[in-house]
Amino acid sequence: MLINPDKCVACANCVPVCPMGAIYVDPAVNRATINQDECVECGACFRGMSQEHLNPTMVRTVRALAKFFRFRFEPEPDVCPTAAFEMNELAMPRLIRRVFSDPVVEHKSTGIKGRGTEEVKTNDVNPRVGIGEVGYTIEFGRPGVGVRFRDIQEMTRALAKLDIVFEAKNPISHLMTDKSSGTLRADILDEKILSGIVEIRSALDRVEAVCETVSAVNERIDTVTAVGISTRCGEQGEDKSLAPLLADLGFAYERAKTNMGIGRVTNTQQKEAA
Numbered sequence: 001m002l003i004n005p006d007k008c009v010a011c012a013n014c015v016p017v018c019p020m021g022a023i024y025v026d027p028a029v030n031r032a033t034i035n036q037d038e039c040v041e042c043g044a045c046f047r048g049m050s051q052e053h054l055n056p057t058m059v060r061t062v063r064a065l066a067k068f069f070r071f072r073f074e075p076e077p078d079v080c081p082t083a084a085f086e087m088n089e090l091a092m093p094r095l096i097r098r099v100f101s102d103p104v105v106e107h108k109s110t111g112i113k114g115r116g117t118e119e120v121k122t123n124d125v126n127p128r129v130g131i132g133e134v135g136y137t138i139e140f141g142r143p144g145v146g147v148r149f150r151d152i153q154e155m156t157r158a159l160a161k162l163d164i165v166f167e168a169k170n171p172i173s174h175l176m177t178d179k180s181s182g183t184l185r186a187d188i189l190d191e192k193i194l195s196g197i198v199e200i201r202s203a204l205d206r207v208e209a210v211c212e213t214v215s216a217v218n219e220r221i222d223t224v225t226a227v228g229i230s231t232r233c234g235e236q237g238e239d240k241s242l243a244p245l246l247a248d249l250g251f252a253y254e255r256a257k258t259n260m261g262i263g264r265v266t267n268t269q270q271k272e273a274a
């Protein structure tokens, strides 16, 4: 993302819009400026503000006069008065920032926008986590924090040693050059994104090791992580394996979501109707 310095009038309306705090008004040039290292190319500034097309020279003159006469001329707070934002063409590796952070961009590897994965929301029709298996979503970053791929790799490399399987339909798995070691493409490691999700599955007896590993790596990486854990319930909706195991390990366990198998029934009906 760029701000055209010929258009910007330094009104600072865009500063609070950026979820990464990457925009600031540089007093040396009296223009809004983007810290390109922190910008994750999410597009919130470009799309989130109304763009007016006032003449920058006119706006600067009015603002200078207003300042001289001690009153203020400020545009509406959600407006860039001179349409100064420009969404520039990006190439790899920087393009990866936009792919993961801009919610309107689709991941080519999965056909899904945003973080690029359905997680286990469709497990009933697309069984990622099989009977007797445990699925995990390890989510990195938040607005204001973000995550670099180097930190994600720190986690994937540690997890790869635990006899786990990386989910195939996941965009971070697609960025691995070696799934057996959890190694990501070298050119993207310094790139920063708003958030990303690593998905793995394991046997039940690996749960303790996975939880311990995620906690340990979380301590040494420069971001925040959140873990979701799932399993297939029995026919009566009961979970006699994972829930007691997590309780034994000292994790507070809330059942957050149950997939009812409705999708499978619907698909069958659609097939019969065809």
Ligand code: SF4
Pocket: 003, 007, 008, 009, 010, 011, 012, 013, 014, 015, 031, 032, 079, 080, 081, 082, 083, 084, 085
């Ligand atoms: S809102 Fe537009 S004119 Fe105002 S500081 Fe930001 S880029 Fe410059």
Ligand code: SF4
Pocket: 001, 017, 018, 019, 020, 021, 022, 023, 034, 038, 039, 040, 041, 042, 043, 044, 045, 046
């Ligand atoms: S593209 Fe997103 S991260 Fe970059 S400056 Fe705009 S709002 Fe901030």
